Amino acid sequence: MSNNTTTRLFTFAGSATGEWLVDRIDCLVGAPIAPAGRLAVHAGPLLEIAQDVSWSLQGITSNDRYVERSEKVALAKRQAGMGRPECTRAALIPIRKSAAWWALTQDERRAIFEAQSQHIAIGMKYLPAVARRLHHCRDLGHGEPFDFLTWFDFAPSDEAAFDDLLQALRTSPEWAYVDREIDIRLEREAN
Numbered sequence: 001m002s003n004n005t006t007t008r009l010f011t012f013a014g015s016a017t018g019e020w021l022v023d024r025i026d027c028l029v030g031a032p033i034a035p036a037g038r039l040a041v042h043a044g045p046l047l048e049i050a051q052d053v054s055w056s057l058q059g060i061t062s063n064d065r066y067v068e069r070s071e072k073v074a075l076a077k078r079q080a081g082m083g084r085p086e087c088t089r090a091a092l093i094p095i096r097k098s099a100a101w102w103a104l105t106q107d108e109r110r111a112i113f114e115a116q117s118q119h120i121a122i123g124m125k126y127l128p129a130v131a132r133r134l135h136h137c138r139d140l141g142h143g144e145p146f147d148f149l150t151w152f153d154f155a156p157s158d159e160a161a162f163d164d165l166l167q168a169l170r171t172s173p174e175w176a177y178v179d180r181e182i183d184i185r186l187e188r189e190a191n
């Protein structure tokens, strides 16, 4: 595997070890996931992760599919990178979208994503408090159980705002196509 691929591939493992302590796992729609005490986040494949793994999910960072130039510029101005010292809370939200979503064309999906749901416009209001990283799973070709692994971190004082953001997205037309979603909340000690 090339270095380039290795750095884009991330593994999230529910395990007995790992930097993040699991606060709770809420299954919003679809099949649940096994409980885990901690979460290990790893750049690279599973083999390099320690023992005691109860489940592992893999995804790859990729090019943008939907953002337009003006949005790209606005996002770049506002967004923060993950791993700021004060960001001791995190959420891993694996999501699968239905066959009906994947049967749409790119322009139809963009219309639902932004014109109808304002995903970016809503999300932008929560930057830079919430930092995010989107991983795609579909094209890994391993029969991954989710289409996306969405990964966020924020300070404890911003968790309520993060919940408001979720409420807004989950009631949008885009979410009618979400057929599996698990909300995994995490915390870690301050650096």
Ligand code: HEM
Pocket: 063, 064, 065, 066, 067, 075, 093, 095, 097, 119, 120, 122, 123, 124, 126, 127, 130, 131, 132, 134, 148, 150, 165, 166, 169
């Ligand atoms: C923190 C504020 C947020 C911002 C600024 C934001 C922004 C974005 C942007 C720009 C994209 C499109 C990337 C592309 O062009 O391919 C995207 C995709 C996505 N976001 Fe968000 N987002 C936010 C929060 C969230 C939250 C809280 C969730 C999950 C609960 C979420 C779930 C997703 C998913 C699943 C996709 C992929 C959609 C698809 O390709 O069908 N986002 N987000």
